Amino acid sequence: MLKISTQQASIFLVLTLMLGTSIRTVRSLSMSASTSKKPLHFHWFRQDLRLHDNPALNKSIQNGNRTPKNNDISNGMVPIYCFDPRFIGGNTMTPFGSQKCGVMRAKFMLDSVADLRANLEKKGSGLVVAYGKTEDVMQKLCQAIDTEVSNDDIEPWVVVQEEPYSEEESVDKAVKRSIKTFKKDASGEFETVWAASLYDIEDLPFNDGVYGMPDTFTPFRNKVEKNCKIPNPLPVPPKNSLALPKNSAIQSVLSGESSNSIPNCSLSYMPTLEELGYDAEEVEKANNPDKRGVMEFKGGETAGLKRVQEYIFDKDLLKIYFDTRNGMLGADYSTKFSPWLANGCISPRFVAKECKRYENETGIVNKSTYWVVFELLWGAFFRCFAVKHGNKLFFLDGTLGRKAHGEHANSRKWGMNPKHLQAWKDGMTGYPLVDANMRELKATGFMSNRGRQNAASFLAIDMSTDWRYGADHFESYLLDHEVSANWGNWCSAAGMTGGRLNRFNIVKQSKDYDAQGDYVRHWCPELANIPTKLIHEPWKLSKEQQQEYDCRLGVDYPNPLVPPTAPNPYARDNRGNGRGKGKGGQNQKGKRGGNNPNRGRNQRQDMKSLNQGSYKFD
Structure with a gap:
């Protein structure tokens, strides 16, 4: 009989878990040595409010799929989104004296989260929405589930899209601590996945990777376009891959029906702008968009995908983008994709792929069809620039x-x-x-x-x-x-x-x-x-x-x-x-x-x- 060492077994386990997701995109991965605890998989949505082309979500699904089918705790995952008062709220101010997130962006985010929940529900899943500091929410939720599932020992596994900025990284560290300290003998796993850029960060063709990239755009662009390929966008996950854990006790906590459920955190909860601290005048402004605006922006993956389809294909505007992009009045001078891109409702790789599809289907390849992707490359540049300079x-x-x-x-x-x-x-x-x-x-x-x-x-x-x-x-x-x-x-x-x-x-x-x-x-x-x-x-x-x-x-x-x-x-x-x-x-x-x-x-x-x-x- 073949014998392998404990170290070899651990290596094999890590490689098996990571099959199907690029090792280069997964960060902060440390596998648990526990064999008796049952992983409880969380996908923490943050700036990836979509189902299509979502590498972090794909990683969460893979984690759940590697659990034995008869394990009703680990087989499935818990999608969760937290409205964190450090990042959103009428009373959340910056050191410079502004609201960190104004009411109009807050409304766009609420709409986006509501749309994400609806899309998950169509897939037979759901979205736990919470209001509170993310690490507190995760700790209390793990405690509540652990109490409810009294005969099993849970181990939280959290996957989230990487946001390479100091405030977000501070929260990441706090969440990682919380899932490892929610009870005396707790253990947990925390992974971040690079997923919001046109290119994978490890693909950058510079000595020392991102830290060797130039600080100006043109040399960055020239070398990246010459040496890198854009990863193909991932499809929307199939319905059965997004299921919630089948354990009835867990479902009771998540639905808010258990005595152990925590306030402002459930599959049906959604805060209002008023609950987030915005006053009546602000709420009125957000709910009644100024008619002088270029267009009405509605948050969510559904609206974002509709805008991409409308601009590129239905109105056939991509072919003239370069010549119209500097207009300042009207909806169609430019793509207006930016609110959906910034909030993760649509993927830059998906947009680039749609531009390529347009070129292939129409035979039109010009500076306009290229220039939209050129714009997306600016986003990749600045995201990498932020990693380099902190x-x-x-x-x-x-x-x-x-x-x-x-x-x-x-x-x-x-x-x-x-x-x-x-x-x-x-x-x-x-x-x-x-x-x-x-x-x-x-x-x-x-x-x-x-x-x-x-x-x-x-x-x-x-x-x-x-x-x-x-x-x-x-x-x-x-x-x-x-x-x-x-x-x-x-x-x-x-x-x-x-x-x-x-x-x-x-x-x-x-x-x-x-x-x-x-x-x-x-x-x-x-x-x-x-x-x-x-x-x-x-x-x-x-x-x-x-x-x-x-x-x-x-x-x-x-x-x-x-x-x-x-x-x-x-x-x-x-x-x-x-x-x-x-x-x-x-x-x-x-x-x-x-x-x-x-x-x-x-x-x-x-x-x-x-x-x-x-x-x-x-």
């Missing part, structure tokens, strides 16, 4: 530290005038393009990429304001907030990543991308009567013209917060102009920057350098 992304001096700006290192001075900052937030800077965009953000939770570039440049460079206040404000309001994209772009806009510092010429940008002033008039109605030739520079109005056009400077509309002629050592007024002039009007063609959440970088490229359609799949 908390430096949140420091005033960014990833450069004291080396920032070379010759200007000793002259760069940051400030923070509370009144000026509030004027910027409220869209009252006296610069129409900036003001229109900031008002749109405040009213709807959305802002075009072109707008984000200009708003960030104005705050960080023209106003010389600590850029982190801008990133913090965007985090609060944006429906499509994603940590690495938002903070990475703001850090870059401030010139703190090593890339070229670009000061946007706000007036020229306004004339180029809102030539007729339609967008400005849409969001700044006090400027509605001003003729097109003056609407981008209202400070040039004479007193007689102010009276004629019913717009008094300093009364109806503010004087410029920063003098238009103020010198700035970082000026590159020819930057960010693009190849063509976008139009802000509803029925005119324009240019807008993309589907990737808050990319905020100038994309002027020599099109001859683009290897169109160069992305490859496994």
Whole structure:
């Protein structure tokens, strides 16, 4: 008879468990040596609120499938989502004084979780939703189940999508501790899976992996596209693979029917915005979207997949994306995929695969069909950039530290005038393009990429304001907030990543991308009567013209917060102009920057350098 050592057996067990999921994507895996305890599998949904192409969910399913079929505790899994008050809530504030998650993003998240639950229920499963610190919820839930299942000894196994940021990693460590300490002799397993990027992080073709990647996008993109393949998106799991544990005692706890069930945590519980701490005025705003917005964004995988189908296939807009992406009014200038991508309702790999399917089915392969995938690559870049630099992304001096700006290192001075900052937030800077965009953000939770570039440049460079206040404000309001994209772009806009510092010429940008002033008039109605030739520079109005056009400077509309002629050592007024002039009007063609959440970088490229359609799949 073949004999193997204990060490060999352990190695065999690990390899067997991990078959079917790339070893490279699984982190923090340590197998239990216990043979008497029964694993209880949890899939902790976080920023992966979907069933399609979900590597972390696939790993949870694999864990459950390797359990003997007669084990009614381990055969199956418990999907769970926690509304953690450290990340969401009307009273959850940041060190910079903003709500960490504004009410409109909170509403989008609630809708997304509700849709996820509905989709799981259609598969014969369910979703436990809880409100509380995630580690507390997990510990109490494990205790409740362990008490209810008195004749068995459970061992929690938790799988979650990796979020490589300090706050999320701190929670991960706390959850890992909680499942290993929920009782005296407790043990448990905790795994994170890299799953939110176009490429696997271990596939990066750089010496030292992610830590050897360049800090600027173009060399990153060139090498990745040449050497890497996009993993094919995973299909939606089959119905029988998502089943809850069959144990009736566990089901009693999860349904909230047991005396051991914990409050605000069950298969039927869903918090309201009011329960999350948002006041009546905020809730009214979230439930009644501003009709001036480009479109109504509804959270969830169902709505996200519908938008992808609609934009690429039903309306056949992919083929002209490059030429229309800088528009600022209307639903279809750009993909508008970003809120669903940022919240994990749709997968970037799925979007890229749909672009490839469009090319294959129509025979149309051009810079537009490529450019959507190019935008997704920006998301991959910033996510890897965040892994490489860690908390430096949140420091005033960014990833450069004291080396920032070379010759200007000793002259760069940051400030923070509370009144000026509030004027910027409220869209009252006296610069129409900036003001229109900031008002749109405040009213709807959305802002075009072109707008984000200009708003960030104005705050960080023209106003010389600590850029982190801008990133913090965007985090609060944006429906499509994603940590690495938002903070990475703001850090870059401030010139703190090593890339070229670009000061946007706000007036020229306004004339180029809102030539007729339609967008400005849409969001700044006090400027509605001003003729097109003056609407981008209202400070040039004479007193007689102010009276004629019913717009008094300093009364109806503010004087410029920063003098238009103020010198700035970082000026590159020819930057960010693009190849063509976008139009802000509803029925005119324009240019807008993309589907990737808050990319905020100038994309002027020599099109001859683009290897169109160069992305490859496994």
